[in-house]
Every structure is written in C-alpha cells, then in structure tokens.
Amino acid sequence: MRHTRLAVFEIFGLHGFAFSTWAVQIPSAQARTGLSTAQLGTLLVVLGAAALVGMQLSGPLIGRYGSARTAVVGNAGIAGSISVPLLATNAVTLAAGLALLGFTLGINEVAMNAQAVIVEQRYGRPIMSAFHAVYSVGNVVGAAAGATTLALEWSPGAIAVGASGICMVTAGSAARVLWTRQTRAEESATTSPRRSRSETPSSAQRHRRIVTLGVLAFLFLLAEGVAADWSIVHSAEHLGISGWYGALTYASFVVSMTLGRFVADRATARHGPVQVVRMGCVVAAVGIAVVIGSPMLVLTIIGWGLFGLGLAGTVPQVFSAAGNTAGSTATDLSRVVGMGYTGILAGPTIIGWLTEFVPLNATLLVPLAAVAVCLLAAGNVGR
Structure with missing residues (x-):
C-alpha cells in the first residue's frame, strides 16, 4: 500500500508542476505569438473550458476503467501535451495546446483525487491533505524551475524538452505501480463505504449532499483563486508596493497553505473534518480581514499567510467527504471537483469586474463572505 501512496503523491506533484510550468511561461508565450492581452485572456479560457470537459468525462472513465488507470492516462496526456503550448508560435497552435493540456489536466484532477480517496480509506486515517500538499510543492517546484529557465534565457525548445522529460519520468514511475495495482472490482468495493440499509442515504439525500x-468547493477555491491572482496586485494598488516586496504577499499565502496541508491530516485525525474546516474558516476570515484593514506590508504578509493557513485543510476535506459519501460514484466526485474548479476560475474574474465599481481592497470582502458561508455550512463535511 505504501508504494501506491507514493505513486499517488507522484501524480499530485506532477499535476502541480505542469500547471505552474505553463503559468510561468505565459508572458513568453504571449510575446512569441504576438497576442494582445485581450486575445491571450480569451485563449486562457480555452484551457479552463477544456479542463471542465475533461473533469466531466473523467467520472465515466473511472467508472469503467478505475481511477488508477484513468490517472495514468491523464498523466501520460499531460506529459505529452505540456510541450505544445510551450512551443506555440501562433494563436492556432497555442489554442490547440491549451485545449489538450486543459483536457488532460481535467481528467487527471478527478482521477487523482478519486485514487487518493481510495488510498485514504485503506489507510484508515486522514491523509488527503498530504496529497494536496504535494500538489502545492509541485506548484512551487514548477514555478521555481520556470523562473530559473527564464533567468538563464533557455530557448522554448529546451524548456519544452525539460518539462516534458520531467513529466514523462514521473508519469512512468507512477504508472509502473498504478496500472496493475488495482482492479475495477476492488475500486467499486472501496469507493462506496459499506452501510446498512438504514444508513444508506436516498438518491435525493445523496444528490443534495453532493x-x-x-458549493463548498466552489467557494473555497474561489477564495484561493482570488489570493493567487490578486494578492500581488493588491499590495501594489493598496500599499503602493511593487517588485519582489509585493511578491512576498503571494509567497506568504502559498508557503502557509503548503505547510498547513502537511499538518492538516493530523488535526483531522484528532478533531475530525468538521472542526478542521470550521477552524480553517475562522483563521482564513481573520487573515483576509487583516489584509483588508492593513496599512503596512508586514501586516499584509501576515494576513495572506493566515488566509493560506486557514484554507489549507478545507478543500481536501470537501473532496474526501464527497468520495466517502455512501452510494457516491466517480461522477459525483467529478461534479464536486468541477464546481470547485469553476470557483477558482470565477473568483479572479469576479474581482476584476468589481474593480470597475469599487477599490480592489473592498472587493476582498468577496472571499471574506465566501469563507463565512463555508463556516456556517462546515457540518456538511462530516462523514
């Protein structure tokens, strides 16, 4: 079982690495293709839309072939498609590359979480947050590697070969364990916890829970998306600080979230998922309130750090609750993950729209309201 857990760690890390590798290269892709900011923004929607399609297709694929094999295919797809947008020289090839990459990321997003639920069930203790922590580590590694290649002025070809090579090696290592490790019969027996007839919820009850x-996944990831896309801009506009000083705000958020996810499983085992989500919402609310009211960089950095720490264990608990709902299917999980992913896309967009009417600092009341609603609904992550 330990080998399976390590393999799932690998696919989470690969997912984070691939996503951040592309994100770092967006300015270079824009310069290479000659696209305007508006045109680039339109094409970036292609990646998100393709990811949502992949997520919805992933459910039936998991039901037929199992999450382990679906994740292997998703990883292989990521490794094969990451080079396309990195090498794109015009709008058509960039759009095609983003569609391929988004589609495979979407398939893998659901499959890796479904496989993580199975591994967690077999371990008999909370370990979901650790998988998401490794995803965050992959994000950091991908961003650092991308920044290094830019500083060293690597060619797009060299960057594409390096990124594809790392993804292929990681995908191959995970596939060696996952492809034959689990059969569909084993998976169907594990993904739906055994309950007596009286404990099994009706179809309507299960639907309401999913x-x-x-909705919880949507709100939590909306808040996370706002931090990712607007924290640095906020420090520049609200505090008049730019450059690497402003970047410390986002770094504080990412580092705190990553560290929080490594300890969230222990907190869940001790206090239960409901208390972890409730405490997380309180900490996140305090953090974003500090950011809104802060007149100085140090307090703002602390506020974003608290926000990341509070959100750290929330989404893993929501996904784990979806996967552990009696009678749930991989399609149910794909819907929860898909709604969450919609939130991470919608959050930054909503903030952008609101800045046409109110200052950016005031728009941060949106993620504050989101975590407040989640605090009231935290009881729904109970198993």
Whole structure:
C-alpha cells in the first residue's frame, strides 16, 4: 500500500508542476505569438473550458476503467501535451495546446483525487491533505524551475524538452505501480463505504449532499483563486508596493497553505473534518480581514499567510467527504471537483469586474463572505 501512496503523491506533484510550468511561461508565450492581452485572456479560457470537459468525462472513465488507470492516462496526456503550448508560435497552435493540456489536466484532477480517496480509506486515517500538499510543492517546484529557465534565457525548445522529460519520468514511475495495482472490482468495493440499509442515504439525500459539497468547493477555491491572482496586485494598488516586496504577499499565502496541508491530516485525525474546516474558516476570515484593514506590508504578509493557513485543510476535506459519501460514484466526485474548479476560475474574474465599481481592497470582502458561508455550512463535511 505504501508504494501506491507514493505513486499517488507522484501524480499530485506532477499535476502541480505542469500547471505552474505553463503559468510561468505565459508572458513568453504571449510575446512569441504576438497576442494582445485581450486575445491571450480569451485563449486562457480555452484551457479552463477544456479542463471542465475533461473533469466531466473523467467520472465515466473511472467508472469503467478505475481511477488508477484513468490517472495514468491523464498523466501520460499531460506529459505529452505540456510541450505544445510551450512551443506555440501562433494563436492556432497555442489554442490547440491549451485545449489538450486543459483536457488532460481535467481528467487527471478527478482521477487523482478519486485514487487518493481510495488510498485514504485503506489507510484508515486522514491523509488527503498530504496529497494536496504535494500538489502545492509541485506548484512551487514548477514555478521555481520556470523562473530559473527564464533567468538563464533557455530557448522554448529546451524548456519544452525539460518539462516534458520531467513529466514523462514521473508519469512512468507512477504508472509502473498504478496500472496493475488495482482492479475495477476492488475500486467499486472501496469507493462506496459499506452501510446498512438504514444508513444508506436516498438518491435525493445523496444528490443534495453532493451539490452542497460542490458549493463548498466552489467557494473555497474561489477564495484561493482570488489570493493567487490578486494578492500581488493588491499590495501594489493598496500599499503602493511593487517588485519582489509585493511578491512576498503571494509567497506568504502559498508557503502557509503548503505547510498547513502537511499538518492538516493530523488535526483531522484528532478533531475530525468538521472542526478542521470550521477552524480553517475562522483563521482564513481573520487573515483576509487583516489584509483588508492593513496599512503596512508586514501586516499584509501576515494576513495572506493566515488566509493560506486557514484554507489549507478545507478543500481536501470537501473532496474526501464527497468520495466517502455512501452510494457516491466517480461522477459525483467529478461534479464536486468541477464546481470547485469553476470557483477558482470565477473568483479572479469576479474581482476584476468589481474593480470597475469599487477599490480592489473592498472587493476582498468577496472571499471574506465566501469563507463565512463555508463556516456556517462546515457540518456538511462530516462523514
């Protein structure tokens, strides 16, 4: 079982690495293709839309072939497609590359979380947050590697070969364990916890629970998306600080979230998922309130750090609750993950729209309201 857990760690890390590798290269891709900011923004929607399609297709694929094999295919797809947008020289090839990359990321997003639920069930203790922590580590490694290649002025070809090579080696290592490790019969027996007839929820009850968990995922990832896309801009506009000083705000958020995810499993084992989500919402609310009211960089950095720490264990608990709902299917999990992913896309966009009417600092009341709603609904992550 330990080998399976390590393999799932690998696919989470690969996912984070691939996503951040592309994100760092966006300015270079824009310069290479000659696209305007508006045109680039339109094409970036292609990646998000393709990812949502992949997520919805992933559910039926998991039901037929199992999450382990679906994740292997998703990883192989990521490794094969990451080079396309990195090498794109015009709008058509960039759009095609983003569609391929987004589609495979979407398939893998659901499959790796479904496989993580199975591994967590077999371990008999909370370990979901650790998988998401490794995803965050992959994000950091990808961003650092991308920044290094830019500083060293690597060619797009060299960057594409390096990124594809790392993804292929990681995908191959995970596939060696996952492809034959688990059969569909084993998976179907594990993904739906055994309950007596009286404990099994009706179809309507299960549907309401899945929708509620999807809304929680949407709100939590909306808040996370706002931090990712607007924290640095906020420090420049609200505090008049730019450059690497401003970047410390986002770094504080990412580092705190990563570290928080490594300890969230222990907190979940001790206090239960509901208390972890409730405490996380309180900490996140305090953090974003500090950011809104802060007149100085140090306090703002602390505020974003608290925000990341508070959110760290929330989404893993929501996904784990969806996967552990009696009678749930991989399609149910794909819906929860898909709603969450919609939130991470919608959050930054909503903030952008609101800045046309109110100062950016005031728009941060949106993620504050989101975590407040989640605090009230935290009881729904109970198993």
